[in-house]
Amino acid sequence: MPELPEVETTRRGIAPYLEGQRVTRVIVRERRLRWPIPEDLDIRLSGQRIEAVERRAKYLLIRAESGSLISHLGMSGSLRLVECGLPAAKHEHVDIELESGLALRYTDPRRFGALLWSQAPLEHVLLSKLGPEPLTDLFDGERLFQLSRGRAMAIKPFIMDNAVVVGVGNIYASEALFAAGIDPRREAGTVSRARYVKLAGEIKRILAHAIERGGTTLRDFVGGDGQPGYFQQELFVYGRGGEFCKVCGSTLREVKLGQRASVYCPRCQR
Numbered sequence: 402m403p404e405l406p407e408v409e410t411t412r413r414g415i416a417p418y419l420e421g422q423r424v425t426r427v428i429v430r431e432r433r434l435r436w437p438i439p440e441d442l443d444i445r446l447s448g449q450r451i452e453a454v455e456r457r458a459k460y461l462l463i464r465a466e467s468g469s470l471i472s473h474l475g476m477s478g479s480l481r482l483v484e485c486g487l488p489a490a491k492h493e494h495v496d497i498e499l500e501s502g503l504a505l506r507y508t509d510p511r512r513f514g515a516l517l518w519s520q521a522p523l524e525h526v527l528l529s530k531l532g533p534e535p536l537t538d539l540f541d542g543e544r545l546f547q548l549s550r551g552r553a554m555a556i557k558p559f560i561m562d563n564a565v566v567v568g569v570g571n572i573y574a575s576e577a578l579f580a581a582g583i584d585p586r587r588e589a590g591t592v593s594r595a596r597y598v599k600l601a602g603e604i605k606r607i608l609a610h611a612i613e614r615g616g617t618t619l620r621d622f623v624g625g626d627g628q629p630g631y632f633q634q635e636l637f638v639y640g641r642g643g644e645f646c647k648v649c650g651s652t653l654r655e656v657k658l659g660q661r662a663s664v665y666c667p668r669c670q671r
């Protein structure tokens with residue numbers, strides 16, 4: 402599933418080809434995504450100049466003159482640029498054609514993604530309740546400490562809660578907890594301020610590094626410019642249950658927390 406670094410990598414990959422361009426036509430071959438693509442998307446977008454390509458959490462906001470296209474890649478979605486008129490393969494549901502002769506093509510085999518239109522995207526019901534971006538100063542260890550007081554839930558689902566901070570998916574939560582030496586099963590409300598400061602720093606470091614490296618190459622994600630990332634080899638715990646810890650050699654354990662598989666090192670993480 403594309404996580405925040407992959408979405409940011411996509412944004413950086415596609416933005417230079419979109420910004421300043423006028424949309425000439427929108428072709429929708431399959432409207433049934435997680436929510437149906439609006440019937441009037443072609444009418445709304447055609448003729449509009451794209452002013453910016455922004456990101457909020459895992460949503461891409463393609464801002465045009467009279468509104469924004471809100472895009473979410475879901476489980477298996479991707480966006481890339483193709484020549485206008487390139488025949489579409491299966492699962493290539495939408496083309497947004499530009500005056501440059503390129504088209505932004507949306508592909509999504511599982512169709513859990515979304516393409517929606519909004520005049521005020523940050524006030525849209527999907528975005529309005531989101532917590533702060535992890536790489537801004539609005540997110541820090543003090544926020545985690547304050548919000549966690551009195552919370553009995555495990556720390557891993559706590560930091561994956563979008564109301565606490567956005568964009569900390571399973572991979573990055575697992576890796577940041579390992580780097581901070583915190584057992585993912587630990588009750589959120591019992592973790593000290595100092596440990597939350599360390600954890601927030603690791604979340605920022607790991608996400609920034611993943612963005613720099615172009616995200617992971619899990620499943621069928623391909624970067625916006627067609628170049629897959631290569632962060633995968635650097636994972637310490639995610640997806641490595643039963644393997645040896647790269648730091649201490651212990652066997653990594655796997656448990657379920659908040660319905661998600663969670664791998665941790667019983668010696669390095671307390």
Ligand SMILES: [Zn+2]
Binds near residue numbers: 647666667669670
């Ligand atoms: Zn270890």
